[in-house]
Amino acid sequence: MEHNLSHTIALLTRTPKALDSLLRNLPDDWTRGNEGEGTWSAFDVIGHLIHAERTDWMPRVRIILGSWEAREFEPFDPLGHVREGQGKSLEQLLDEFARVRADGLAALEALNLTQDDLDRRGLHPTLGSVTLSQLLSTWAAHDLTHLHQISRVMAHQYRDAVGPWSRYLGVHHCNGHSAP
Amino acid sequence: MEHNLSHTIALLTRTPKALDSLLRNLPDDWTRGNEGEGTWSAFDVIGHLIHAERTDWMPRVRIILGSWEAREFEPFDPLGHVREGQGKSLEQLLDEFARVRADGLAALEALNLTQDDLDRRGLHPTLGSVTLSQLLSTWAAHDLTHLHQISRVMAHQYRDAVGPWSRYLGVHHCNGHSAP
Numbered sequence: 001m002e003h004n005l006s007h008t009i010a011l012l013t014r015t016p017k018a019l020d021s022l023l024r025n026l027p028d029d030w031t032r033g034n035e036g037e038g039t040w041s042a043f044d045v046i047g048h049l050i051h052a053e054r055t056d057w058m059p060r061v062r063i064i065l066g067s068w069e070a071r072e073f074e075p076f077d078p079l080g081h082v083r084e085g086q087g088k089s090l091e092q093l094l095d096e097f098a099r100v101r102a103d104g105l106a107a108l109e110a111l112n113l114t115q116d117d118l119d120r121r122g123l124h125p126t127l128g129s130v131t132l133s134q135l136l137s138t139w140a141a142h143d144l145t146h147l148h149q150i151s152r153v154m155a156h157q158y159r160d161a162v163g164p165w166s167r168y169l170g171v172h173h174c175n176g177h178s179a180p
Numbered sequence: 181m182e183h184n185l186s187h188t189i190a191l192l193t194r195t196p197k198a199l200d201s202l203l204r205n206l207p208d209d210w211t212r213g214n215e216g217e218g219t220w221s222a223f224d225v226i227g228h229l230i231h232a233e234r235t236d237w238m239p240r241v242r243i244i245l246g247s248w249e250a251r252e253f254e255p256f257d258p259l260g261h262v263r264e265g266q267g268k269s270l271e272q273l274l275d276e277f278a279r280v281r282a283d284g285l286a287a288l289e290a291l292n293l294t295q296d297d298l299d300r301r302g303l304h305p306t307l308g309s310v311t312l313s314q315l316l317s318t319w320a321a322h323d324l325t326h327l328h329q330i331s332r333v334m335a336h337q338y339r340d341a342v343g344p345w346s347r348y349l350g351v352h353h354c355n356g357h358s359a360p
Contacts, residue, residue: 001209003341011210011334014202022198022327026190029181127344134343141342144335145351147202148328154191155324161183161317164307169318171325174354 003137005113012105015143016098019046019150024094031090033157042150044081046093049146051080053100057139058107064122064132065111072123108136183317185293192285195323196278199226199330204274211270213337222330224261226273229326231260233280237319238287244302244312245291252303288316 001007023031023042034041040048060073085093111117118133155171166172181187203211203222214221220228240253265273291297298313335351346352 001213001337001341003338004207004209007207007209010206014206018198018202021201022194026194027184027187029184029187030191033181124344127347130343130345134341134345137338137341137343138345138349141335141338141345141349141351144331145349148331148335148351148354151324151328151331155321155328157181158183158317158321161181161314162321163310163314163317164304165310165314165318165321167307169321169325171321171328174328 047081227261
C-alpha cells in the first residue's frame with residue numbers, strides 16, 4: 001500500500017503497548033539474552049527505540065519542514081541505545097518508550113500535515129533525497145523491523161531447547177538481517 | 181538456555197495480550213494484507229495460533245503423558261486456520277486466542293509436571309522421538325516465530341512506501357523462512 005498517515009499513526013500508537021505486554025516482568029533470560037557477541041538483546045532494542053525517538057523521527061520531520069539549507073539530517077548514532085539503557089530496568093525503558101512515543105505522536109498530529117508537506121524532501125546522509133512521506137513510513141516500518149528482531153532474539157534463547165522442532169521454526173533460520 | 185517451565189509459561193501468558201495490543205482495531209490494510217498469493221496475513225496467523233492451541237499443544241502433552249501405545253501425534257492440519265477465521269472479525273479471533281491460551285495454560289499448570297514428566301517422550305510423525313520438554317519449548321518458540329512472521333508481513337505493506345530506506349530495514353530482507 002501507499003503511505004497513509006492515519007495508518008502510520010495507528011501503528012506507531014500501538015507498538016509501545018505491544019512491547020510492554022510482551023516484555024514487562026518477563027524473566028531476564030528472555031529479555032537480556034542476545035544472539036552472541038556484539039548483538040542486541042530485547043533490552044538493547046528498547047533502548048534503541050527510545051534513542052531513535054529522541055534523535056531521529058520528529059527531529060527529521062522538523063528538518064524537512066524547515067528551510068532548505070537545514071534539510072540534511074544528522075547521522076544516526078548506533079550506540080545511543082547503550083546510553084539510554086545505562087542503570088535502568090527494562091520496565092523503566094518501557095515506560096520511557098511509551099512516554100517519548102506519545103510525545104512524538106502528539107507533536108506530529110499538531111503539525112496537521114498536508115499532502116504538500118508529505119511531498120517535501122530532506123537529504124539523508126547516505127540515502128540522498130527522501131520525502132517526508134517516506135520518513136514517516138520508515139518510522140512505522142522501523143518499529144516492525146525491531147519487533148521482528150526481538151522475536152528472533154528471544155526465539156534464539158530456546159534454539160537448543162526445542163530439539164528437532166528447530167527445523168520447522170522459521171525464526172530459527174532467520175540470518176539476522178535485522179540485527180544492528 | 182535450557183528449557184525452563186516457568187519461563188515458558190511466562191512467555192505463553194504474554195503473547196495473546198501482546199498481539200491484541202498490536203493488532204486490535206488496526207486498519208485492515210495492515211492486518212489483512214499478506215506477502216502475495218498463498219501467503220498469510222496477520223489475521224490468518226491468529227487463526228493458525230487458535231487452531232494450534234486446539235489441536236497441537238495440550239493435546240500432544242496429553243498424548244506424551246498417556247500410555248506408550250497412544251504416543252504418536254496426529255499430523256498438524258496446515259489449513260485449520262482457514263476454518264478458525266471464517267466469518268469472524270480479527271477482534272473475535274484475538275478474544276478467542278486469549279481464551280483458548282488461558283484454558284491451555286490452566287490445564288498445563290494443573291498437571292504439576294515433574295522433571296520425570298518433562299523427560300517423557302512422544303513420537304512426532306516426521307521428527308521422530310521428542311521429549312515433553314522439547315514440545316513445551318516449541319510451544320513458546322512457535323509464538324515467537326509467528327510474531328516474527330506478523331512483523332514481516334505487516335512491514336511488507338510499506339515496502340514501497342519507505343522508498344530508499346528499505347535498504348536499512350532488515351525486515352524487508354527477510355526471505356520468509358517463517359512463512360507457512
